[in-house]
Amino acid sequence: MGSIGKEELLKMEKMQMAIAHEEKILVLVRLRPLSDKEIVENEVADWECINDTTILYRNTLREGSTFPSAYTFDRVFRGDNATREVYEEGVKEAALSVVSGINSSIFAYGQTSSGKTYTMMGITEYTVADIFDYIHRHEERAFVLKFSAVEIYNEAIRDLLSTDSTPLRLLDDPEKGTVVEKATEETLKDWDHLKELLSVCEAQRRIGETSLNEKSSRSHQILRLTIESSACEFLGKENSTTLSATVVRIISTYYHP
Numbered sequence: 001m002g003s004i005g006k007e008e009l010l011k012m013e014k015m016q017m018a019i020a021h022e023e024k025i026l027v028l029v030r031l032r033p034l035s036d037k038e039i040v041e042n043e044v045a046d047w048e049c050i051n052d053t054t055i056l057y058r059n060t061l062r063e064g065s066t067f068p069s070a071y072t073f074d075r076v077f078r079g080d081n082a083t084r085e086v087y088e089e090g091v092k093e094a095a096l097s098v099v100s101g102i103n104s105s106i107f108a109y110g111q112t113s114s115g116k117t118y119t120m121m122g123i124t125e126y127t128v129a130d131i132f133d134y135i136h137r138h139e140e141r142a143f144v145l146k147f148s149a150v151e152i153y154n155e156a157i158r159d160l161l162s163t164d165s166t167p168l169r170l171l172d173d174p175e176k177g178t179v180v181e182k183a184t185e186e187t188l189k190d191w192d193h194l195k196e197l198l199s200v201c202e203a204q205r206r207i208g209e210t211s212l213n214e215k216s217s218r219s220h221q222i223l224r225l226t227i228e229s230s231a232c233e234f235l236g237k238e239n240s241t242t243l244s245a246t247v248v249r250i251i252s253t254y255y256h257p
């Protein structure tokens, strides 16, 4: 167990109260640009981003349907918006709340080939880079980062950091909530170590081809990053408290035509 001082506790409580009054769930939409194949086949995008929060379903307009054609979300990103913009403007705040001990989940949902893997790979990279940057700027605290990765395929859970493909069990822990039993948890040394682990996951990931995506994920992938931190001056003392939080990345793959 690490520790936090009285003042720091007060600051954290204030922060938690401020966050409690803010929105807890943000829904962002990212449109994908047409692929080369779609351009060659003269396909047109059915969706158009008309401002920072609204998308329009163009087919509805063409067919003169009476159904609503405009949909509003917390934030909408166009096909030419870079992943960096999606991260900075839509994800960063939630992702970095973990350094203050607040749990955060970021997940992508969409049909095959909509860009979930593409988006989440960038988001993971930017999030971890910012967390490492935060750690380097806060030498008064000691941080431990732990990383685990599993895949859910056909209702079986597989450890992506292990070559053993025996399915893992889900357990209910009274303190931690739902946990995956015996999932490998690596303590991250540095950025290169994370990149190494991500390529192990990539190599283990089940992929297949769909009519829309040559390299389609066949599973839900969950990457979990747990951060523990304690004030260095209280390190190892009895009355110390550890700040602990988790960022979870889920890639959902639904509807494979």
Ligand SMILES: Nc1ncnc2c1ncn2[C@@H]1O[C@H](COP(=O)(O)OP(=O)(O)OP(=O)(O)O)[C@@H](O)[C@H]1O
Residues within 6 Å of the ligand: 031, 032, 033, 035, 079, 110, 111, 112, 113, 114, 115, 116, 117, 118, 119, 210, 213, 215, 216, 217, 218, 252, 253, 254
């Ligand atoms: N914003 C984007 N800009 C450019 N290319 C993109 C973008 N989003 C996705 N792509 C490309 O589109 C293709 C499909 O994307 P991706 O594999 O991420 O989809 P997916 O939603 O994860 O699909 P699946 O559910 O089948 O795994 C990939 O070749 C990817 O590089």
